[in-house]
Amino acid sequence: MSDNTSNNTQKVYAEKANQRQKIDIVFKNIDYSVKNKKQTRQILKGINGICKNSQLNAILGSSGAGKTSLLNILCKRIQNKTDQILSGEVLANNSPYTSNQFTQFASYVMQDDILLEALTVKECLQFAVNLKTVGNQLQKAQKVEEIIKILKLERCQNTFIGGNFIKGISGGERKRTSIGYELISDPQCLFLDEPTSGLDSFTAYCIVDFLRKYAHNQNKTVLFTIHQPSSDIWNMFDNVMLMIDGQFIYQGPGGMNVLSYFQSIGFKCPLYSNPADFLMSIMTSEREINVKNYDFYFLQYNQNLKAIVEADIKNSVEEEIQVYSNQTNFRANSYYQAAQVALRQVKILKRNPILFAARVIQSVVISFFIGLVYWQTPGPTEHPTQRDIDSKNGLLYFQVIGAFMMALKPCILTFPSERAVFLREENSKLYTVGPYFIGKYIIDILPCIISPALSSIVVYWMVGLNTDNAGKVLFFIFASSLQGLSGLALGYLGGCAFKNAHIAVAISPAITVPTMLFGGYYKNTGDYASWIGWISYLSPFKYSFSALAQNEYSYEGQNYPQDPIKQLNFDLDKWQNIGCLIGLSLGYSLIAYFLLSVLKKKLQ
Numbered sequence: 001m002s003d004n005t006s007n008n009t010q011k012v013y014a015e016k017a018n019q020r021q022k023i024d025i026v027f028k029n030i031d032y033s034v035k036n037k038k039q040t041r042q043i044l045k046g047i048n049g050i051c052k053n054s055q056l057n058a059i060l061g062s063s064g065a066g067k068t069s070l071l072n073i074l075c076k077r078i079q080n081k082t083d084q085i086l087s088g089e090v091l092a093n094n095s096p097y098t099s100n101q102f103t104q105f106a107s108y109v110m111q112d113d114i115l116l117e118a119l120t121v122k123e124c125l126q127f128a129v130n131l132k133t134v135g136n137q138l139q140k141a142q143k144v145e146e147i148i149k150i151l152k153l154e155r156c157q158n159t160f161i162g163g164n165f166i167k168g169i170s171g172g173e174r175k176r177t178s179i180g181y182e183l184i185s186d187p188q189c190l191f192l193d194e195p196t197s198g199l200d201s202f203t204a205y206c207i208v209d210f211l212r213k214y215a216h217n218q219n220k221t222v223l224f225t226i227h228q229p230s231s232d233i234w235n236m237f238d239n240v241m242l243m244i245d246g247q248f249i250y251q252g253p254g255g256m257n258v259l260s261y262f263q264s265i266g267f268k269c270p271l272y273s274n275p276a277d278f279l280m281s282i283m284t285s286e287r288e289i290n291v292k293n294y295d296f297y298f299l300q301y302n303q304n305l306k307a308i309v310e311a312d313i314k315n316s317v318e319e320e321i322q323v324y325s326n327q328t329n330f331r332a333n334s335y336y337q338a339a340q341v342a343l344r345q346v347k348i349l350k351r352n353p354i355l356f357a358a359r360v361i362q363s364v365v366i367s368f369f370i371g372l373v374y375w376q377t378p379g380p381t382e383h384p385t386q387r388d389i390d391s392k393n394g395l396l397y398f399q400v401i402g403a404f405m406m407a408l409k410p411c412i413l414t415f416p417s418e419r420a421v422f423l424r425e426e427n428s429k430l431y432t433v434g435p436y437f438i439g440k441y442i443i444d445i446l447p448c449i450i451s452p453a454l455s456s457i458v459v460y461w462m463v464g465l466n467t468d469n470a471g472k473v474l475f476f477i478f479a480s481s482l483q484g485l486s487g488l489a490l491g492y493l494g495g496c497a498f499k500n501a502h503i504a505v506a507i508s509p510a511i512t513v514p515t516m517l518f519g520g521y522y523k524n525t526g527d528y529a530s531w532i533g534w535i536s537y538l539s540p541f542k543y544s545f546s547a548l549a550q551n552e553y554s555y556e557g558q559n560y561p562q563d564p565i566k567q568l569n570f571d572l573d574k575w576q577n578i579g580c581l582i583g584l585s586l587g588y589s590l591i592a593y594f595l596l597s598v599l600k601k602k603l604q
C-alpha cells in the first residue's frame with residue numbers, strides 16, 4: 001500500500017474515531033470451574049481486571065494458565081452450565097452484556113482460521129460485507145477494498161484461501177483475512193486468541209502493529225492472548241496481564257514498567273534478554289522453583305497491584321453503550337441471507353468442477369454397466385419368466401440404492417468441515433440457522449438431482465423399461481431424483497450430528513443399512529416381524545422402490561401374468577409413495593436443521 005493511501009485511510013479513521021464511543025471491558029470476581037465425572041477443576045480463581053479503550057491489551061501466561069478461558073468468558077462463549085460453573089461479572093462500560101449485545105459492539109477472532117477454502121480472500125470479505133453492512137453494491141465494494149488495503153492483502157486478494165485440496169494463501173494472510181472478516185462490522189472492541197501463533201516474526205510484528213494502530217487511532221479496545229512475543233512486539237503493548245494458574249501476577253502498563261515491577265520484587269531481567277522470554281522463564285510450571293514462587297507472586301500482586309487495578313476499574317467509562325439504542329448494528333433480512341449463502345454455494349460448486357464432473361461421469365459409467373448387465377430384460381409381451389421379474393426387481397432396487405448413495409456420500413464427507421464455518425459465521429451474526437440451511441440446501445440439491453436423472457435415462461433405454469408413454473419415463477426420472485434428495489437429507493443429518501467426517505462416514509451404515517434392509521427387496525414387505533416391521537416406514541428405499549416398481553409393472557395393454565406388484569406386497573400406489581418419500585426427506589431435513597440449531601446454542 002502506498003504511504004499516501006495509507007495516510008488517507010488513517011485520516012478517515014481518525015475522523016470517524018472522534019465520533020465513536022469508547023468502551024472499557026471490566027471483569028470482577030471471575031470464578032470458572034469445569035466438572036467431569038471424577039473431579040471439579042478451578043480454572044480461573046476470582047480474578048478482576050480491566051481492558052481499557054484505545055489501548056493494546058495483551059494477556060500472557062504459562063500454558064494452561066486460563067488465558068483462552070478468560071477470553072471466551074469476556075466474549076460470552078462460556079455460560080454457566082452443569083459441567084461449567086461460572087460466576088462473577090463481565091461489564092462493558094459498567095453494564096452487563098449478553099451474547100447478542102456482545103456482537104453489536106465487539107468481535108472475536110478465534111485461534112483457528114476457519115475459512116472456506118474454495119473462495120478467494122476478496123470473496124470471503126465480500127460475503128461478510130454483504131451480510132454485515134448497509135449500503136449499495138458500490139459502497140460495499142469500497143468497504144472491501146478498504147479492509148484489503150488496511151490489512152495489506154492486495155497481493156493475495158484474488159488467491160484462494162486454500163486448504164487440503166486447493167493451494168492457497170500463507171498463514172499470515174489467512175490470519176489477516178480472519179481479522180478482516182471481523183473488522184467488517186467495525187467493532188468497538190476486538191478480541192483475538194493468539195493472533196500471531198504459527199507466524200514468522202515479521203508477519204507477527206505487522207499484525208500486532210496493525211492492532212496497535214487500530215486501538216490508538218480509532219479508540220478501539222483490543223485484547224488478545226499471545227505466546228512468546230519478540231522484544232519489538234513486547235514494546236507495543238500498552239497494558240499487560242500476566243497469568244499463572246488462573247490468577248494474575250501482574251496487571252498494568254506494559255514495556256519497562258513490567259520489568260521494573262519484577263525487579264522491585266526480586267526478579268531482575270538479564271540485560272540482553274527478551275522481556276517476554278524472561279517472564280515466561282519465571283512463570284512456567286515446568287520449573288520446580290517457579291511453582292514454589294507462585295504464592296510469593298500472588299502475595300506481591302495482592303499487596304502492590306490489586307488496589308491499583310480496582311481503582312482503574314472504578315474510574316472506567318460508565319457511559320451507556322450507544323449501539324444498543326442506536327440500532328446501528330445491521331443484520332440483513334432472512335431472504336437476503338439465504339440468497340447470499342446460495343450464491344456462495346454456487347461458487348464453491350463451480351470451483352470444484354472436477355468433483356462435479358466426477359459425480360456425473362461416475363453415475364453415467366455405473367448406469368452403463370447396469371444397462372449391460374440387465375440389457376433388454378423381457379417385458380410382459382416377451383413371455384417373461386419369474387427370473388426376468390426377479391432381475392428387473394434387482395435392477396430397480398439397484399437404481400434406488402445408487403441414487404441414494406451418490407447424494408449421501410459427498411454430503412456426509414464435506415458437511416462436517418463446513419459446519420465449523422457455519423458455527424463461526426453464525427456466532428458472528430452473519431446469518432441465522434434457517435437462511436443458512438435453506439441457501440445451502442437449495443444449491444446442494446442440484447447435483448443430487450442431476451446424477452440420478454442422467455443415470456435414469458441411460459438405464460431406462462438400455463434395459464428396455466416400460467415405454468407405454470412419456471409419463472412413465474418422466475416418473476422414473478422424477479422418483480430416482482427424489483430418492484437422491486432423501487440421500488441428501490440423510491447426509492445432512494449425519495453431517496450435522498457428527499463433527500468429524502471420518503466418524504460420520506463410519507457411522508452412516510448404521511442408519512443406511514437397516515433402512516435398506518427394510519426396503520422390500522431383500523425380504524418381502526409382508527414378511528417382517530410385526531415388532532420390527534415399523535422400520536420399513538422410515539425407509540426411503542421402500543417408497544422409491546415401490547414407486548418405481550408400480551410405474552414399471554403397470555402396462556396399458558398386456559400385463560405380467562405373475563403380477564409382480566402383488567408378489568412384492570406393496571400397499572401404497574405410486575403417488576402415495578412419492579408423497580411419503582417427500583415427507584420422509586423433509587422429516588430428515590428438519591431433524592438435521594434441529595441438530596444444527598442445537599449445535600449453535602451449544603457453542604454460545
Ligand SMILES: Nc1ncnc2c1ncn2[C@@H]1O[C@H](COP(=O)(O)OP(=O)(O)OP(=O)(O)O)[C@@H](O)[C@H]1O
Pocket residue numbers: 034043061062063064065066067068069070
Ligand atoms: N471445558 C473444559 N474442560 C476441561 N478442561 C478445560 C476446559 N476448558 C479449559 N480447560 C483446561 O483449563 C486449563 C486452561 O485452559 P485455557 O485454554 O484457558 O489455557 P491457556 O492459558 O489458553 O493455555 P494455552 O496457552 O496452552 O492455550 C487447561 O489446562 C485446559 O485443559
